[in-house]
Amino acid sequence: MSDTIKVPTMAEMMAQGKSPEVLFWVGCAGSFDDRAKKITKAFVKLLNKAKVEFAVLGTEESCTGDPAKRSGNEFLFQMQAVTNIEVMNAYEVKKIVTACPHCFNTIKNEYPALGGTYEVVHHTQFLKSLLDDGRLTIEGGQFKGKRITFHDPCYLGRANNVYEAPRDLIKKLDAELVEMKNCRKKGFCCGAGGAQMFKEPEKGNKDVNIERTEQALETKPDVIAAACPFCNTMMTDGVKGKEKEAELQVMDVAELIANAEDL
């Protein structure tokens, strides 16, 4: 299925004397995590379909430093940031799109003071703009009439006030968007942020992702839509924990659109 995707790198573009319209920042999860790689590919297919001239950094990309910073390791964060900024500035990057809200937040908010100022958009915002500009069209397809609930990623929602772009995309699928009790500003964390993804949770009586999954299940959804690879992992684990994986799927908004289009 993936034999047709085109993923040029910045180095290749530069060799051809071209500069892409946007840099796709893939992120560590999108590059290495098996589940997240599917999201990456779905997004690339949409970029290809809309004929967006994009490029990736490929092997020149490195962790933004987000989990290090949130763990308290400002040194490591700034080393990562400065290295990445050097690479991107050398390529004269102007605009960046990423499917990871953590990368999005870090590059958008924390890189400028270190010398890296770019226009940074989340992939749901980018897809929305492609639709608005008529470069991409979607029809409901297989999700028509399905109940879809959207889980707000903290680093997209509360952290950066992006609530509507992903919802607008879901509505385009002719699906029924059903909201959880805790949504938008009151969105409940999946449990992965602040570097929790990389450690065992502290002692408690429940895991955060189980609590959030229960909130999602209350809406009786056919699909739990996510917009963050880490939320996706946490919610997928939560659904498995509740033994509901046969009844519903956890999918990224980009995957929903790519699937609707049968890409």
Added chain:
Amino acid sequence: MNWIPNILFAIVLIIGIGFFAKNVKKLVRNIKLGRDIDRTDHKKDRWNNMIRIALGQGKMVVRPVAGIMHIIVYVGFIIINIEVLEIIIDGLFGTHRIFAFLGGGYDFLIGSFEVLALLVLVAVFVFWVRRNVIKLKRFWNPEMKGWPKNDANYILYIEAVLMCLFLTMNATDYQLQQLGAEHYTQAGAFPVSQLIAPLFEGLSQSALVMIERSAWWLHIVGILFFLNYLYYSKHLHILLAFPNTWYANLEPKGKLDNLEAVTNEVKLMLDPNADPFAAPSEGDEMSEPEKFGASDATDLNWVQLMNAYTCTECGRCTSECPANQTGKLLSPRKIMMDTRDRLEEIGKNIDANGGTFKEDNKQLLDNYITKEELWACTSCNACVEACPVNINPLSIIIDMRRYLVMEQSAAPAELNNMMGNIENNGAPWPYNQMDRLNWKDEA
């Protein structure tokens, strides 16, 4: 001897306000123990925030019941204070209802004070029921045991007593006006106290004067007492909510500050021309290197310390915290309460030692806030969003994590692994950076 009450009143007033001023000085001194931070940019946005969030109570009504009740108490508090102005003038000059010359306007004022006083009584009663009968969870978290719980109830009792005194004062005043008593000007409308006035029917004029004067005195003394109680209670928010919202962070919630001291080090490390063995420049030698992050209250910036004094322990942060809701030790409210308690301890230490802090072998970390609490945070910003006066518990958690990691290398082992991976291969997992684009060709 007619002037004795006036002198007495002036003395009470001076003591009450003077003692409060002394505590305000101490409060400002303690807040200034924090590190410097510049929060004076974008003044227009700051005024907007203050007007919308503190003055306009914009974030309170997210929870409608508590929000609307709170607005009643808040409006009552502000409006009824106009009456206090009259009381002070009357007290100092021996007049009675000095504003009575306003005529119909005065009737309207007193009438609305009375209605508000009644509404405040109702709201305070509802608040008390929520805390003590319904026992809302957020008022019964572990950090609310003992003083914080009693403190909250004392405040409700004081407010109720003040309102009852105000209404009693008016009811007896109304009776005296009916009797045509000397000195009791015919003024004011008493829509609420009229209803309790029959309680005082049949009393002699002198008994009525006794009750009226007692209520009047107790009311103003009570207000002065309450003013001075603020500093010792959780109730400073009625004053600090205003500066606190003005100085609050205006950046996107997801943006953490970049430590400047680290930036300098990183630049040095990456600068091929830098000489790592260079002698420090003149004057640098004696200065101690700056501590990274925070292990004690005084390592935090002054806005964070003001946050701690502003917190009124409502617990909206904790009730939204995903870690707290799933039984973890972390409670953002406790982070703020601990910060304040430790800062108070430092302040008292300074006072007791003639103006300088004497090492007490205690600090905010471990003695107040444990590592387990700090590592339970998902940095989701729910607490920051929930706070009705823009307090930021997350910033304190991150500063304390910075101390743990950069000064003590005390991160949990799994996080050390993650950070080792980032350092070695540019990803939090042990994958080779050269494999970063492999996904492109995988089926």
